[in-house]
Amino acid sequence: MARFVVDVMPKREILDPQGKAVLGALPRLGFEGVLDVRQGKRFEIEVEGEPSDDLLAQVRKMAEILLSNPVIEDFEVHVEEHTVAEIAQEEGR
């Protein structure tokens, strides 16, 4: 089984109201010195077979067609061995 991650973020020139809301809330919670926050999406995708350039190209196609809106979002695709759930478990949360 191959695991891929697709990260999708609003383009730099696009307003990001969710990120701005977080940025505004941080000082009220006592966090100082934060310059910017952008909020996007993360997809963890499990595919049959071993990681390969061919599978990576397929996942990139999914990102282009379904997971992102290329007019307002950038995306990045990579192979990832460990899910966030696994890392959190290792760290004992």
Add this chain to the structure above:
Amino acid sequence: MARFVVDVMPKREILDPQGKAVLGALPRLGFEGVLDVRQGKRFEIEVEGEPSDDLLAQVRKMAEILLSNPVIEDFEVHVEEHTVAEIAQEEGR
């Protein structure tokens, strides 16, 4: 300036309707062999100062208090030099 990424994902035992919707749509778009899709959030956070254990601990606290709901979500925090926008630009998209 230090850049951190906070990845927030639904816990394994929590239903993820957005991920399931993507999983259901993929075969209709001609993508076969996808076993699972989970959808979560990615935050790109810029903080004053150089990356340090102290700043990392602060961002972890933000993730706990504001960016995730620990009842239903896991999170992971790391330093990241390049944003998704920068990577997409390098790849010529």
